[in-house]
Amino acid sequence: MPDPVITAVDLHRLPTRYPRTVGRNARLGSHGSGGESAVAVLRTDTGQVGWGLTEGTGGDPRTVVGRPLSELVDPATGVRDLDHAWLDIALHDLLGVVHDLPVHALLGSRGATTVEVYDGAIYFDDLDPEDSPVGAAVAVENCRADTALGHRSFKLKIGRGNRWMSRADGDKRDVLITRSVREAFPEAKVLVDANDGYDLDGFRRYLDQVADCDLYWVEEPFLDDADDLATLRRHLDAVSPTTRIAEGETSPDVDALLPVAAAGHIDVLLMDVMSYGLTRWRALMPELERIGTVASPHAWGRPLKTLYAAQMAAGLGNVEVVEGVPGTTDLVDDTAYQFADGHLTVPDRPGFGLPVPQL
Structure with a gap:
C-alpha cells in the first residue's frame, strides 16, 4: 500500500x-x-x-x-x-x-451498518428562562420536535434537586417528566441520566416511583462506588429488572470500572468517542465482550461525534445504541449518512465518508 x-x-x-x-x-x-x-x-x-x-x-x-x-x-x-x-x-x-475503505471496515465490520440512535438533547429546559420558567410540559414538546427530526428514543436528564431546585421539588419534577415522556411515547426507549446528581437512597426512591416506566437504562445516577452500584443492581432486579446501569462518561477510571462491570453491576460503558478515542476503544472492546458488557460511546456536544460513534458501532460491534446530537456543523456535508425512524446508516465510503470542508 x-x-x-x-x-x-x-x-x-x-x-x-x-x-x-x-x-x-x-x-x-x-x-x-x-x-x-x-x-x-x-x-x-x-x-x-x-x-x-x-x-x-x-x-x-x-x-x-x-x-x-x-x-x-x-x-x-x-x-x-x-x-x-x-x-x-x-x-x-x-x-x-x-x-x-470506510472506517467501520478498518475496525473489522463486526456490527451492523444501521445503528439505533437515541436523542440525547432532553435537558432541563423546563427551568428556563429563569425569571419565568416554561415548566415541565416542555420536555414532551422537545421530544415531539426531535421526533420530527427522526428520533424515536429519548434520554432525559434528571437530577434537578442536585443544584437547581430543592431536593424534594427537584426529585418530584424528575418523576413527573419521566412519567410524562413515557405516557406520550409508550413505544419509545426512555433512558435517564442523572450526571451523578443523586445519592443511592434518593435514586432508589426515584426508581420506585417510575418502576413501571420500563427505563432502558439509568446513567451515572451517583458518584462511582462499587458497593452502591451493586446495591442499585439488586434494587433494579426487584423493581425494574430489564433496566441497565450505564457508567463511565465523567472522568472514568476504566480499570476500576471493569471489575464492577464483570460482576454484573455495570451493563454499559460510556467513555467518550473523542476524549477516550477510537484507539483506546479498539483495545478495550474485546475485554468488554469477554465480560459481557456492552459499549455506547458518549457523543454529546457535537453532531459529528454521533457519526463517529456509529462508525465505531458498525466496526467494532458490541454497541446496541449510540447517542444522537441533533444539529448541524457548518460547511460539513453529512448527507451520505441516512437517518430515519431512530436509526442511522453509515455510508460505504472511504474514511468517515465526509467530504473535506471547503475552509
Missing part, C-alpha cells in the same frame, strides 16, 4: 448549531445553541486528505508533519503514540482514504 507523508496539519473551528438552545443538567448551566467544533485537516504528499474533530487543547502539529502515515497509525490497532491521540479521528479518516 502507498505510505503518504504528512505535509501539513491545518486547524480550523467550525460553528455547530443545535435546533434549539439546550438547557442545564444536574451539574452544569445552559449548554447553549451549539458553539464551535475544532477540526484538523491532514494533507499529504500524495494529495490524499483526512480530517476530523480534535479534542481538548490538541497537540503540536510539528510532531506529525514530515512523517509517513505508517509511523503514526497502525491499521490493526489505531494511533501508535497516544501523544497523537488528539488526531485519532483525522488519522483514521486518512487511513480509510488511503486504503479506500
Whole structure:
C-alpha cells in the first residue's frame, strides 16, 4: 500500500448549531445553541486528505508533519503514540482514504451498518428562562420536535434537586417528566441520566416511583462506588429488572470500572468517542465482550461525534445504541449518512465518508 507523508496539519473551528438552545443538567448551566467544533485537516504528499474533530487543547502539529502515515497509525490497532491521540479521528479518516475503505471496515465490520440512535438533547429546559420558567410540559414538546427530526428514543436528564431546585421539588419534577415522556411515547426507549446528581437512597426512591416506566437504562445516577452500584443492581432486579446501569462518561477510571462491570453491576460503558478515542476503544472492546458488557460511546456536544460513534458501532460491534446530537456543523456535508425512524446508516465510503470542508 502507498505510505503518504504528512505535509501539513491545518486547524480550523467550525460553528455547530443545535435546533434549539439546550438547557442545564444536574451539574452544569445552559449548554447553549451549539458553539464551535475544532477540526484538523491532514494533507499529504500524495494529495490524499483526512480530517476530523480534535479534542481538548490538541497537540503540536510539528510532531506529525514530515512523517509517513505508517509511523503514526497502525491499521490493526489505531494511533501508535497516544501523544497523537488528539488526531485519532483525522488519522483514521486518512487511513480509510488511503486504503479506500470506510472506517467501520478498518475496525473489522463486526456490527451492523444501521445503528439505533437515541436523542440525547432532553435537558432541563423546563427551568428556563429563569425569571419565568416554561415548566415541565416542555420536555414532551422537545421530544415531539426531535421526533420530527427522526428520533424515536429519548434520554432525559434528571437530577434537578442536585443544584437547581430543592431536593424534594427537584426529585418530584424528575418523576413527573419521566412519567410524562413515557405516557406520550409508550413505544419509545426512555433512558435517564442523572450526571451523578443523586445519592443511592434518593435514586432508589426515584426508581420506585417510575418502576413501571420500563427505563432502558439509568446513567451515572451517583458518584462511582462499587458497593452502591451493586446495591442499585439488586434494587433494579426487584423493581425494574430489564433496566441497565450505564457508567463511565465523567472522568472514568476504566480499570476500576471493569471489575464492577464483570460482576454484573455495570451493563454499559460510556467513555467518550473523542476524549477516550477510537484507539483506546479498539483495545478495550474485546475485554468488554469477554465480560459481557456492552459499549455506547458518549457523543454529546457535537453532531459529528454521533457519526463517529456509529462508525465505531458498525466496526467494532458490541454497541446496541449510540447517542444522537441533533444539529448541524457548518460547511460539513453529512448527507451520505441516512437517518430515519431512530436509526442511522453509515455510508460505504472511504474514511468517515465526509467530504473535506471547503475552509
